[in-house]
Amino acid sequence: MIEPVSKNNLEEILPLIRLYQEFYKMTNISEDKNRNFFSQFGESNPSGCQFLFRQNGKVVGFSTVYFFYASTIAEKVGVLNDLYTLPSNRGQGVGRQLIEQAYKYAYSHGAARLQWGTAMDNTKAQNLYDSMGARKYASYLYMYNAS
Numbered sequence: 315m316i317e318p319v320s321k322n323n324l325e326e327i328l329p330l331i332r333l334y335q336e337f338y339k340m341t342n343i344s345e346d347k348n349r350n351f352f353s354q355f356g357e358s359n360p361s362g363c364q365f366l367f368r369q370n371g372k373v374v375g376f377s378t379v380y381f382f383y384a385s386t387i388a389e390k391v392g393v394l395n396d397l398y399t400l401p402s403n404r405g406q407g408v409g410r411q412l413i414e415q416a417y418k419y420a421y422s423h424g425a426a427r428l429q430w431g432t433a434m435d436n437t438k439a440q441n442l443y444d445s446m447g448a449r450k451y452a453s454y455l456y457m458y459n460a461s
Contacts, residue, residue, distance in 0.1 A: 316415045318357045319364035319376070324349065326373045327366050334376075334398035338433065352378070360423075365415055367399070367408050375399035377412040379420055379428070387427075392420025394430035397439075409442055431455065 319327055328345055331352065335343050355364045355378065367375035378396035383389070394416045399408045413428075420428045432439045444450070 315368045316365050316411060317368065319352070319366055320356055321353065323366060323373075324353055327352075327364070327376045330373060330376055330398055330400065331396075333400070334396060337398070362395075363419055364396075365412060365419075367412055369403065369406075369408070374403040375408040375412055377416050379416045381420070381423065381425065384426075389426035390424050392416065392423070392425035392428040394428055397430065404438065409439070410446065413443075413446065 317323070328348055331348050332343055332345065335348075352364060355362050357363050360381070362378065362380035364376060364378045366373050376396065376398055377394060380393045380395050382391055382393060384391045394413065397409060397412055397416075399406075399412075417428045430443075432443070440450075
């Protein structure tokens with residue numbers, strides 16, 4: 315079952331957020347920083363929303379959708395910035411349902427499309443995306459870090 319994340323269930327996804335960050339080899343992970351950051355999203359926030367997937371009462375996955383504007387198409391775009399399923403629950407349709415929910419949410423909030431990225435070696439996730447008919451684009455991601 316998918317539900318929006320709110321102050322009532324945020325604590326339940328914090329351990330999964332940590333696992334997600336560890337998967338992407340982030341360092342200096344802070345539960346307080348995560349709590350403060352992710353508490354800002356919700357169904358009524360125009361910046362985006364976070365969703366969790368509950369199976370047998372246990373949270374087994376989550377996704378986060380943000381919005382930005384793409385000048386190339388002159389429209390609002392939804393970004394599936396985060397998608398994570400516990401390893402023991404992968405291959406059970408959790409990720410697929412979270413993507414579909416993110417798409418519905420983005421579209422209902424005026425987005426022209428939903429887009430996302432993943433690590434080049436995350437082939438299991440890429441197989442899911444390919445099976446859903448998502449189009450893959452080759453590009454490079456560049457970053458300037460503040461520190």
